[in-house]
Amino acid sequence: MAALLFKLSILCTIVLKIILSVEAQLSPDHYSYSCPQALQIVEDVVVEAIQNETRLGASLLRLHFHDCFVNGCDASVLLDDNATFTGEKTAFPNNHSLRGFHVVDVMKAELEKACPNVVSCADILAIAARDAVYHLGGPTWEVQLGRRDSTTANKTAANLFIPAPSSNITILTSNFAAVGLSFHDLVALSGAHTIGFARCTTFKQRIYGDVDINPSFANFLRNKCPRNGSDNVLQGLDVKTPSHFDNLYYKNLLVKKGLLHSDQELYHTDEADPIVRKFSRDVSKFYNSFAKAMIKMGEISPLVGNNGEIRRHCRRSNKKP
Ligand code: HEM
Known part of the structure; x- marks a missing residue:
C-alpha cells in the first residue's frame, strides 16, 4: 500500500510538472498578430447563439470541460466518428448529452475565412x-491561448475520467486531482451548474433513493420525472435561475436542493462546507475562484510547439483516415 501511494505521488508530481512546463507556452497574445480578430469572431458567434437559445451558453461551457478532462484541452471531444475511427462523442458522459457542436462549426468557418489554418x-x-459565462452574467478572465488540436481521441479515457453524476466526494476529488485541480477548484468549477439543464436520467437515482435531499424538492422532481417516465425530460441544474450565472447553485446546496447527487456531495462533508458557504454568501469570491479555476482547467496538458495540428475543420483531423 505504501509503495503504491509512493508511486502515485511520483506520478502526480510528473503530471504537475508537465502541466506547469506547458503553462509557460500559452499566452493571451497568441493570436495578436496572426489573427487579431479571432476573439471578436468567437464572441460574436457566442452572443448570437445565446440570443437564439440561452442554453447553448451552458452547452459551450460544458464542451470545454469535457475536452480538457480527456487527454488535456486538445479539442479531441469535437472529432466525429467515421468508418475507421471512434472518438469521444459516444462515450457514456457525452452521448446524447453534449451539445453546441454546430456553434463551434460556425466559429471555425468564420475563423477559417478570416485567418486560414491559424486558430485551433x-x-x-x-x-x-x-464568453458564454460572461454573457450569461458571470465573470470574465484573460484566456490563455496557443493550444493545438489532437489528431485523435480517446473514448475509454472519456468514460474513465469525466466524473459521473452518481460520484461521491472521494471520486470527484480524485478525478480533479488527477488533472492537477484542487478541492477548492472542484467546488468552484461545480458552480458551472448554476446554468444549464440535466436530463431526468442523470438524477433519477437521487430523487428515488438519496436521503440527503430536500423532501419538497424531491417531490417536485418526482412529478417531473416519474419512475417509468421519459429519461430525457429536462430540469434546470439551478432550479431557480438556470440561465443566469449567479451563486444560487451554492444557496441551493445549503437547503439540500442540489440536482445531481454529485452536486449535493459538495455539501455534507465538513471539509467542503466552508467553501460552499463562502461562495453562497459572497458572489464575488465565487466569481474570482471560478475564473482562476477555469484558467487552470484550460491549461491541462495542452498540445504546443510542433505537437498536434491546427485542424481546418473541428470535426476531423487534417490527416486522412
Ligand atoms: C464535478 C463533476 C461534474 C459532474 C458529475 C457533472 C455532471 C453533469 C451532468 C450529469 C450534466 C447533465 C447532462 C445531461 O443531462 O445530459 C451536466 C451538465 C452540465 N455541466 Fe456538469 N458535471 C460536473 C462538473 C462540471 C464542470 C467542472 C463544468 C464546467 C466548468 C460543468 C458544466 C456543466 C454545464 C454548463 C451543464 C449544462 C449543459 C447544458 O445545459 O447543455 N460541469 N453535468
Missing part, C-alpha cells in the same frame, strides 16, 4: 466557454 479548435472552446 481547442482555443475556440476555451474562448467560447469564457
Whole structure:
C-alpha cells in the first residue's frame, strides 16, 4: 500500500510538472498578430447563439470541460466518428448529452475565412466557454491561448475520467486531482451548474433513493420525472435561475436542493462546507475562484510547439483516415 501511494505521488508530481512546463507556452497574445480578430469572431458567434437559445451558453461551457478532462484541452471531444475511427462523442458522459457542436462549426468557418489554418479548435472552446459565462452574467478572465488540436481521441479515457453524476466526494476529488485541480477548484468549477439543464436520467437515482435531499424538492422532481417516465425530460441544474450565472447553485446546496447527487456531495462533508458557504454568501469570491479555476482547467496538458495540428475543420483531423 505504501509503495503504491509512493508511486502515485511520483506520478502526480510528473503530471504537475508537465502541466506547469506547458503553462509557460500559452499566452493571451497568441493570436495578436496572426489573427487579431479571432476573439471578436468567437464572441460574436457566442452572443448570437445565446440570443437564439440561452442554453447553448451552458452547452459551450460544458464542451470545454469535457475536452480538457480527456487527454488535456486538445479539442479531441469535437472529432466525429467515421468508418475507421471512434472518438469521444459516444462515450457514456457525452452521448446524447453534449451539445453546441454546430456553434463551434460556425466559429471555425468564420475563423477559417478570416485567418486560414491559424486558430485551433481547442482555443475556440476555451474562448467560447469564457464568453458564454460572461454573457450569461458571470465573470470574465484573460484566456490563455496557443493550444493545438489532437489528431485523435480517446473514448475509454472519456468514460474513465469525466466524473459521473452518481460520484461521491472521494471520486470527484480524485478525478480533479488527477488533472492537477484542487478541492477548492472542484467546488468552484461545480458552480458551472448554476446554468444549464440535466436530463431526468442523470438524477433519477437521487430523487428515488438519496436521503440527503430536500423532501419538497424531491417531490417536485418526482412529478417531473416519474419512475417509468421519459429519461430525457429536462430540469434546470439551478432550479431557480438556470440561465443566469449567479451563486444560487451554492444557496441551493445549503437547503439540500442540489440536482445531481454529485452536486449535493459538495455539501455534507465538513471539509467542503466552508467553501460552499463562502461562495453562497459572497458572489464575488465565487466569481474570482471560478475564473482562476477555469484558467487552470484550460491549461491541462495542452498540445504546443510542433505537437498536434491546427485542424481546418473541428470535426476531423487534417490527416486522412
Ligand atoms: C464535478 C463533476 C461534474 C459532474 C458529475 C457533472 C455532471 C453533469 C451532468 C450529469 C450534466 C447533465 C447532462 C445531461 O443531462 O445530459 C451536466 C451538465 C452540465 N455541466 Fe456538469 N458535471 C460536473 C462538473 C462540471 C464542470 C467542472 C463544468 C464546467 C466548468 C460543468 C458544466 C456543466 C454545464 C454548463 C451543464 C449544462 C449543459 C447544458 O445545459 O447543455 N460541469 N453535468
